[in-house]
Amino acid sequence: MGDSSTSYIHMVQHLIEKCLIFNMTKEECMEALSKHANIKPVITSTVWNELEKENKEFFEAYAQSQSKQDRMSEEETSQMIQKMISDSSNKDPSE
Amino acid sequence: MLAVSPLRNTSKDESKGEMESFIINSEEFPDFTDGNLLESIDFDDLFLGIDVEGDVLPDLEMDPEILAELPAVSGGEESDMNTSVEKTDEDDNPKKEEENRVSSSNKENEEIVSQREEPKVVKTPSKDGYKGRKSSTKAKNNNNQGTRKIKVDWTPELHRRFVQAVEQLGVDKAVPSRILEIMGIDCLTRHNIASHLQKYRSHRKHLLAREAEAASWIHRRQIYGGATPVSGGAKRDMNPWIPPTIGFPPMASSASPMHHQNHHFRPLHVWGHPTMDRSLMHLWPKHLAPHTPSPPPRPAWGPPPPADPSFWHHHRVPNGQTPGTPCFPPPLTAAPTRFGAIPVPGIPPHHAMYKADAGIGTIAGQLGHHPLIDFHPSRESIDAAIGDVLSKPWLPLPIGLKPPSTDGVLVELQRKGVPQIPPSCA
Numbered sequence: 001m002g003d004s005s006t007s008y009i010h011m012v013q014h015l016i017e018k019c020l021i022f023n024m025t026k027e028e029c030m031e032a033l034s035k036h037a038n039i040k041p042v043i044t045s046t047v048w049n050e051l052e053k054e055n056k057e058f059f060e061a062y063a064q065s066q067s068k069q070d071r072m073s074e075e076e077t078s079q080m081i082q083k084m085i086s087d088s089s090n091k092d093p094s095e
Numbered sequence: 096m097l098a099v100s101p102l103r104n105t106s107k108d109e110s111k112g113e114m115e116s117f118i119i120n121s122e123e124f125p126d127f128t129d130g131n132l133l134e135s136i137d138f139d140d141l142f143l144g145i146d147v148e149g150d151v152l153p154d155l156e157m158d159p160e161i162l163a164e165l166p167a168v169s170g171g172e173e174s175d176m177n178t179s180v181e182k183t184d185e186d187d188n189p190k191k192e193e194e195n196r197v198s199s200s201n202k203e204n205e206e207i208v209s210q211r212e213e214p215k216v217v218k219t220p221s222k223d224g225y226k227g228r229k230s231s232t233k234a235k236n237n238n239n240q241g242t243r244k245i246k247v248d249w250t251p252e253l254h255r256r257f258v259q260a261v262e263q264l265g266v267d268k269a270v271p272s273r274i275l276e277i278m279g280i281d282c283l284t285r286h287n288i289a290s291h292l293q294k295y296r297s298h299r300k301h302l303l304a305r306e307a308e309a310a311s312w313i314h315r316r317q318i319y320g321g322a323t324p325v326s327g328g329a330k331r332d333m334n335p336w337i338p339p340t341i342g343f344p345p346m347a348s349s350a351s352p353m354h355h356q357n358h359h360f361r362p363l364h365v366w367g368h369p370t371m372d373r374s375l376m377h378l379w380p381k382h383l384a385p386h387t388p389s390p391p392p393r394p395a396w397g398p399p400p401p402a403d404p405s406f407w408h409h410h411r412v413p414n415g416q417t418p419g420t421p422c423f424p425p426p427l428t429a430a431p432t433r434f435g436a437i438p439v440p441g442i443p444p445h446h447a448m449y450k451a452d453a454g455i456g457t458i459a460g461q462l463g464h465h466p467l468i469d470f471h472p473s474r475e476s477i478d479a480a481i482g483d484v485l486s487k488p489w490l491p492l493p494i495g496l497k498p499p500s501t502d503g504v505l506v507e508l509q510r511k512g513v514p515q516i517p518p519s520c521a
Binding site: 005017023062078 | 303304306307308310311314315317472473474475476477478480481482483484485488490492493494495496497498499500501503504505507508511512513515516517518
């Protein structure tokens with residue numbers, strides 16, 4: 001019983017870490033996991049919070065780097081990337 | 096008999112040694128309600144060999160001598176000791192070097208006297224005092240006045256206590272006067288602490304800024320790598336020739352040693368290689384073409400790898416470790432075999448994948464040459480990354496954060512109305 005919960009939590013952690021690599025915020029992460037992996041936002045949020053407790057320094061630095069980011073360029077770069085991707089692949093490579 | 100609680104400062108582990116001596120001492124100390132004890136104390140003797148730094152109470156063998164020497168001084172000792180006991184007394188006796196505190200200890204003495212009734216003030220442990228003293232003199236032997244501004248020698252021990260105090264208060268909230276109180280070292284003036292604090296804070300900022308920058312730098316890089324499922328292999332591919340010191344070591348451990356070693360960041364930045372761009376560049380071609388160790392910045396992707404299971408297999412075997420994944424080595428050993436069978440499990444068209452990789456790789460290549468372009472990930476890349484995790488749960492954690500406790504999470508979820516996970520209905 002506990003084992004499946006643990007592995008589920010592990011999976012959610014893994015997904016969150018992927019989002020962290022993308023420098024997403026907690027809310028973005030909740031949305032992405034809900035949309036792409038069918039994980040309830042409350043679960044994502046809880047695991048995120050717990051991860052933050054365990055890894056305070058990481059999240060502090062993460063928050064700092066986030067605040068440093070120029071969010072203005074986010075959209076531009078996002079569009080640029082999307083364009084590039086669609087140019088290159090012409091289709092959605094995901095399964 | 097003193098109704099002194101032997102555990103003056105149970106909270107501080109450093110005082111454990113002292114506690115012992117407290118216990119021992121309390122039995123032997125005559126009652127000292129006399130406020131004039133100080134006068135009878137021969138402070139010179141008391142201060143001999145005392146090291147302000149010493150948290151430990153060494154020399155128990157000193158006790159008999161001490162006791163012999165100061166039958167009448169116990170009161171004075173106690174006041175001194177109380178003051179000099181390190182970090183023990185938050186209430187009334189900040190640790191002070193006896194040398195410095197001779198004058199102030201009078202006050203302390205009075206306080207102590209009045210507090211005799213209270214068990215928490217440890218009046219007796221002269222041994223303590225001595226022990227504390229002993230340690231203190233080593234550090235700052237020459238200062239008998241105490242509050243005079245001296246050049247402070249920030250020994251590692253002293254600094255450690257400083258950091259402890261600061262962390263206790265919270266870096267931003269740490270006020271020199273409070274720090275001084277907590278450290279309980281009278282040799283330090285507020286000014287000393289204030290300037291040290293300033294240095295410490297700027298140092299920390301510097302560290303954190305670097306770390307954050309390194310982290311986001313790496314993450315940026317990883318985005319390209321993580322954009323497609325194949326990139327997982329790419330990341331690993333790079334490992335063979337790049338020492339697996341990469342990745343994101345837990346911040347906690349990296350934060351402290353980093354302050355004197357900038358190159359710690361190097362691996363983070365560069366995946367263990369001086370030129371990040373190049374190493375990254377040939378990352379992508381990696382999985383696209385049979386691996387070539389030469390790091391030419393190849394914008395042109397080599398022929399898509401033959402999706403050769405052995406290729407994947409080969410490259411994944413040695414590394415079990417994506418950088419920064421201390422957590423799950425075991426699954427990795429099994430991984431290679433699976434990789435052989437699953438070059439692109441969820442991605443039917445290899446070519447599409449490669450194209451995507453190429454596209455993203457190109458983007459990355461272009462962006463890679465720019466320092467830290469901040470951008471929001473595309474939906475496709477997020478979806479791909481998530482899909483990667485879902486389909487290959489054995490993959491190591493990309494960051495390798497310390498996992499939360501299962502119980503903690505479950506309890507929290509239950510509080511929020513989620514009785515079990517995985518939920519039966521998504």
